[in-house]
Amino acid sequence: QVHLVESGGGLVQPGGSLRLSCAASGFTFSTYAMSWHRQVPGKEREWVAIISAGGITSYANSVKGRFTISRDNAKNTVYLQLNSLKPEDTAMYYCHATRVDVKLYDYWGQGTQVTVSS
Numbered sequence: 341q342v343h344l345v346e347s348g349g350g351l352v353q354p355g356g357s358l359r360l361s362c363a364a365s366g367f368t369f370s371t372y373a374m375s376w377h378r379q380v381p382g383k384e385r386e387w388v389a390i391i392s393a394g395g396i397t398s399y400a401n402s403v404k405g406r407f408t409i410s411r412d413n414a415k416n417t418v419y420l421q422l423n424s425l426k427p428e429d430t431a432m433y434y435c436h437a438t439r440v441d442v443k444l445y446d447y448w449g450q451g452t453q454v455t456v457s458s
Contacts, residue, residue, distance in 0.1 A: 342366035342447045344435045349452030352425055356456070360420040362435030362449055372439045374411055374418040378431035378454075385434070389420060393439075403429075425456045 348360040360376070375390035389399045389409040397409050408421040418435060435449040 342437075344437060344447055344449035346433065346435050346449045346452035349433060349454045351455045351457065353458050354426060354456055356425050358422045358425065358454060360422065360433055360435075360452060360454070362418045362420075364416045364418070364435075364437060367437065367445070367447070369416040369437075370413040372437040372445070374409075375436045375438070376409060376418075376420045377434045377436055378429075379434065379451075380431045386431075388433070391418065422454065425454075427456045430454060430456050 343365045345363045346360060348358060350358060352358055371393050373390055373392045376388040377385050378388050379385040387400055388403055389397065389407055391397045391409045391411050399407060406424045409418065411418045420433070422429065432451040432453050434451045436446065438444070438446045
């Protein structure tokens, strides 16, 4: 049974920081690319950042320089460090695991809410 469980969301003031975690189980974590996405009600889900199985990272322009994605394969966990938060970063943040082999394997977590407000 595959599980992706996000945690670490919450309410933070503008300029503040949060660290999101996504704990994975039920699949070979180290062989999957892991990414974070976010969604605001009424809008499409937006890609935020990705880290490949080999550790290569990429970021959406809107978060580049403020967010950092990392992974700990020993703990089957991917992280997203959110710094210099802005009100427009308010969203539900989702963890996503993908692997392309003979077919596409992809799994989503349930999300963790981040609210940036004074």
